[in-house]
Amino acid sequence: MNATTDFRERATAALRRCGADPAGPAGPADGDLVVTTPIDGSEIGRIRSHSPAGSDAAITTAARTFETWRDVPAPVRGRTVRRLGELLVEHKADLAELVTLEAGKIPSEATGEVQEMIDICEFAVGLSRSISGRTMPSERPGHRLMETWHPLGVVGVISAFNFPVAVWSWNTAVALVCGDPVVWKPSETTPLTALACDALLRRAARESGAPDGLHHLLLGDHTVGEALVDDPRVALVSATGSVRMGRVVAPRVAARFGRCLLELGGNNGAIVTPSADLDLTVRAVVFAAAGTAGQRCTTLRRLIVHRSIADDLVDRLAKVYAGLRVGDPFEEGVLVGPLISSRAHEAMRTALDRAQHDGGVLVTGGDRVDGPGDGVYVSPALVRMPTQTDVVREETFAPILYVLTYDDLDEAIALHNAVPQGLSSSIFTLDQREAELFLARSDCGIANVNIGTSGAEIGGAFGGEKETGGGRESGSDSWKAYMRRATNTVNYSTELPLAQGVEFG
Template sequence: MTSIVLPATDDLRARARACLDRIGVVIPEGDELYARTPITGEDLFGLKGSGATETEAAIAAAHDTFLTWRTTPAPRRGDVVRRFGDLVREHHDDLAELITLEAGKIRAEAYGEVQEMIDIADYAVGLSRQLYGRVIASERPGHRMAETWHPLGVVGIISAFNFPAAVWSWNTTIALVCGDTVVWKPSEQTPLISLACDRLLARAAEETGAPAGIHHLLIGGQETGEALVDDRRVALVSATGSTRMGRSVGPRVAARFGRSLLELGGNNAAIVTPSADLDLTLSAVVFAVAGTAGQRCTSLRRLIVHRDVVDELLPRLTAAFERLPVGDPFAEDTLVGPLISPAPLEAMREAIARVTQDGGKVLTGGEQVATTAESAAYVRPAVVRIDGHTPVVREETFAPLLYVLTYDSLEEAIALQNDVPQGLSASIFTQDQREAEIFMSAVGADTGLVNVNLGTSGAEVGGAFGGEKETGGGRACGSDAWHAYMRRSTSVVNYSGEVALAQNISFS
């Protein structure tokens, strides 16, 4: 088989430097860590990392700045975010190119991620004038009771490689308008796009007169993240990553009575009913599995198909997977780019080996794609048919691997959907209103995101994003997610001129 021809690493390095130059980023050169591209699997630049000294200084500066930033009127805080959104619009192409270079996303997905940054900036600017409290009826005459929200403090953000810019922007834009300051520890696998985002936000602060200390970037490893987790000055830790990471972060933050917002693993399923529109189902399923090469927390991992339609759907599904163009994410016809590193490829191979030992059958995919770059990891998305129970299905494999199961009743299908430790996203494909309502009800999917006639991946910034169970329970982005970034006070004013106790208590 002919190897797929990939760009030379030198050419990719030049593209990265050109994007950074246009944004105004000065690369902190060093040899403590490396910016790497999964397109060829090779290093682009050596970088200076953030050690214990830089981490302490960033947290201290963020805490000091918070003491004044919290008194800035919220609409004025929104001015910084508005200007940041404008700068992202100006550098849309450069930011998208950096995401493709570092995360391996195809151009359309990278462009979409930057658009998500713009959307959340717009949302946060509007939010800056809508940080509403409420007035509550008091049982005591001549009393007014109200609920108000106040800035929380320093927000520590720990983000993952697969959405290196969007998830940071969800947290940061909302935190800033809520009056918090931010210290960001991005994935070590995506430092360049992180430097670019930090520079644009610094420009926005400069141009709007906001203090420079509202945001700090730390390019570091596990020790840097642990410092954020353990420091009492960090009021909220928002961490995106694996469930294993969350098991460490959550208890450590709780031990010091801090707050955590966890967005962890997903093992998402879609149910295909007998009434489903199979053309629509096919399109939605293919993207949900293969988008970002299966490296989304919302990627589709399990397809639960009714026995009456499985024999019609599976041949079409496998044929669609076999036609998916895999290769250079900069190429216009590519739909599946590289895995971030060889590690998820090995995890995918191991999962396929285990499931086939338990009787599963590989219908298509799973093989590594030959390329001109020996260190890169490209793989064909795989579909595996399962008849029976296998524990592998309950685990998340962060790669384009789809398990197909069958069911007879809707109750059985929902039980299969819910029978995993994770609880992020779920879908049902049906034209039956009753089935859709049951799936969305209290006896339906136990996930934070529930979809009807669309895939498990993809989210709009207006809705709160997050999941239940081992997904962590956190909510970022829209709806009332801003509550996580603020503290609540219930205040009572007595204007009656007399002391009155609640519950009709008399103490005279």
């Protein structure tokens, strides 16, 4: 059995164990959407894309289901999510295998992504019994002033290839307990993982007594996602992708007065101070910069190091980089899998050429590495830059870490903030004043001390500022994006006093 056949059969077997039809719900296996694995470039499936009529039918059914689902008590809605979490535990290995096959992640990272799904289900089940409003003092006697939260409507989820299941689950688990059906447009690069998740959620809904039509897949290219963007029946569009994509989505949703939750680009930086624990710093930096082959929105791309320790830290990093094993993610000991496509490699080469033209010095990496078949493998690159040039200010979705130096912490924080993106950030220091100053001044949605920029837990709200889009998903009070707020005044007296002492009549 050759590798191509093996990967196809592994994907098909994992789908079937999850209860999914390998051909997909939209058509037969000779469909127009060809699914390949970045491991060797081979075909592992074919699916037929949804037509505009099919997209409309999915949204219509979801909108109709909302009329029923919103009236189901939240704790009862939580039973469906609880059952989904149980099924995710049962099929954890199957889903992780699909993530590795479609996205190229090493099994440990793929399994961790599925664990995120399980974690958010647990969070959402607790949320189903704790969604709360508030009561405020009324200025009028015999009156009660309060805020209540209500289901919003159909939620459209547009997800990217690099986290093919976790980001969907962040939105879907919370949306369901908030009373909202979901229509999901996954990346056309990773539709098999979506088929598996859809099958498991449909089973969870069926076994928990939830109504039909609670979840729908829209398979295809960006034109399929446009149905979610432009349809007024979709109350919230949660979109993860590039800044370019966000610039298109946001005004189109705003034009119909819909809501947007955007998770866009990240150009994440970390400051390393003279007091930092360099052993810890190296471990954190290498994972944040090279994990997932640099294809995370939270990947560390800029390392801002105090001049007094820069040479030492770069030497340490270069030694570790030289030992990173790059290759087939299924092989034992491999830590860096493939890039998603040859286009990603072209973007990486272009960025490195620009950096060197700007005076940057390539310390190590950046080379094409042999791998199976037509897979695109590269060694993570470490580049010392004299200044933060335009190429450093841009996000390149590949494993490139630019190293800059600073003399004063205020200078370092200003340098850190001087990029258009604002997702994740960190500082490595043993000085509490430095840590607190950074936390107060980092302009990112995520700011960490003595850990890297990637690997967020589901308990905290995830998202960023500036060109990252301003959205918040996952934990904390992110649930508010999936509900609408109402201010209520109840008069339980026999009088009718007006607010602000107004007299009328």
